[in-house]
Amino acid sequence: MEREGLKGHLDMLVLAAVAATPSHGYAIVEALKRRSDGALDLSEGTVYPVLHRLERAGMIASEWEDGTTRPRRVYRLTQSGSEALTHKAKSWAEFAAGVGKVLGTRGAAGAAGATA
Amino acid sequence: MSRELIGSRDRNRIVAETLDHLYDAAEAETLDGCEDPVEAERRAVARFGDPAVVARAFFGRSPSYVIAGRWKPWLPVSSATLAVAAGALAAIAAGHHDSFEHRAAAMLGVFALAPAALVAWWAVQWLRGRLVWVESAQDIPSWAGPATRELGSTTLLALPLIALPVAPWVVAAATGSLITASVIVSLVALARMRPRWQGTAPEATIDESQRRRSRLVPLASTVGIYLMVLTPFVDALPVGALLLTASIARMLVEVRGQLDT
Numbered sequence: 001m002e003r004e005g006l007k008g009h010l011d012m013l014v015l016a017a018v019a020a021t022p023s024h025g026y027a028i029v030e031a032l033k034r035r036s037d038g039a040l041d042l043s044e045g046t047v048y049p050v051l052h053r054l055e056r057a058g059m060i061a062s063e064w065e066d067g068t069t070r071p072r073r074v075y076r077l078t079q080s081g082s083e084a085l086t087h088k089a090k091s092w093a094e095f096a097a098g099v100g101k102v103l104g105t106r107g108a109a110g111a112a113g114a115t116a
Numbered sequence: 117m118s119r120e121l122i123g124s125r126d127r128n129r130i131v132a133e134t135l136d137h138l139y140d141a142a143e144a145e146t147l148d149g150c151e152d153p154v155e156a157e158r159r160a161v162a163r164f165g166d167p168a169v170v171a172r173a174f175f176g177r178s179p180s181y182v183i184a185g186r187w188k189p190w191l192p193v194s195s196a197t198l199a200v201a202a203g204a205l206a207a208i209a210a211g212h213h214d215s216f217e218h219r220a221a222a223m224l225g226v227f228a229l230a231p232a233a234l235v236a237w238w239a240v241q242w243l244r245g246r247l248v249w250v251e252s253a254q255d256i257p258s259w260a261g262p263a264t265r266e267l268g269s270t271t272l273l274a275l276p277l278i279a280l281p282v283a284p285w286v287v288a289a290a291t292g293s294l295i296t297a298s299v300i301v302s303l304v305a306l307a308r309m310r311p312r313w314q315g316t317a318p319e320a321t322i323d324e325s326q327r328r329r330s331r332l333v334p335l336a337s338t339v340g341i342y343l344m345v346l347t348p349f350v351d352a353l354p355v356g357a358l359l360l361t362a363s364i365a366r367m368l369v370e371v372r373g374q375l376d377t
Contacts, residue, residue, distance in 0.1 A: 025133055026140035043165030044141065048133060049173035052126060073133050 117167035
């Protein structure tokens with residue numbers, strides 16, 4: 001997926017990654033890659049401004065925790081973040097369904113035209 | 117990246133997280149078969165992305181973006197004012213300035229500039245932090261931050277010089293207030309530094325020597341001035357000149373840092 005296409009959806013994706021398990025920044029980036037089968041290959045640094053913005057908005061909370069080798073900032077989803085994720089996921093599902101219907105029709109026409 | 121983040125109240129935390137991320141990424145590269153540690157680190161940095169771009173993303177599209185990543189007009193103003201103070205100090209030392217009726221008060225007035233600069237420095241940091249914090253307020257004009265800082269720091273730094281020939285004792289009283297404020301601020305700074313010295317906070321890994329230098333210079337200035345007030349009969353001109361030079365040097369370092377960006 002192209003990086004431009006991620007803009008506007010990154011908040012939701014990061015919330016979803018944090019919702020799965022409290023994580024530090026690198027683990028969140030890796031989770032996004034792994035769960036998307038590599039489709040979400042973004043500049044890793046771009047996740048941190050999103051994390052900080054979400055934290056300021058109260059959707060996630062973070063604290064330093066002792067890691068195996070060094071302290072790490074671990075992010076957790078808050079109740080507000082959980083509600084926001086639910087809302088965003090629902091909006092995305094409706095949006096994706098609508099776009100899918102449009103693309104499906106045009107895709108079929110395009111495919112038919114290509115084979116004609 | 118640290119330099120790009122000047123003005124962010126989360127600067128230390130962001131840099132610490134970035135370092136942690138880069139360590140992880142480099143370790144992952146090594147586990148994936150990259151045998152050269154330097155190459156692994158290079159790949160980790162490349163994966164992270166342009167630090168300047170990432171840093172600016174923390175400030176969004178707000179006026180604080182303009183404020184945080186660009187030229188700070190108050191820095192040359194502060195430097196120039198301190199230079200003027202140094203000149204005034206030299207004039208007093210040479211005995212060529214007849215308008216100062218009370219030399220002790222005049223000296224205090226000049227020395228007030230160093231703690232004033234310190235107070236101005238923290239005031240600016242606080243103000244900038246607030247501006248960053250309200251970054252979602254798109255209606256704040258872009259010139260508001262720099263203008264406020266310039267006005268504030270210029271007033272703080274120039275006031276003693278302006279008032280000195282007119283009312284040396286007022287300046288002396290103001291100096292006392294400034295010194296008290298500076299001591300309080302310095303003690304707060306010292307308290308904040310202590311856990312990092314002990315290495316208990318994650319920020320301990322971040323450019324510690326530079327931070328310590330930048331905080332110790334104004335701290336030393338304040339302590340020196342305080343001692344000078346307690347010992348009025350000691351000719352403290354050499355000490356004062358040294359402290360002012362240190363303050364000027366610090367300002368110049370900051371200016372150079374801004375120019376580098």
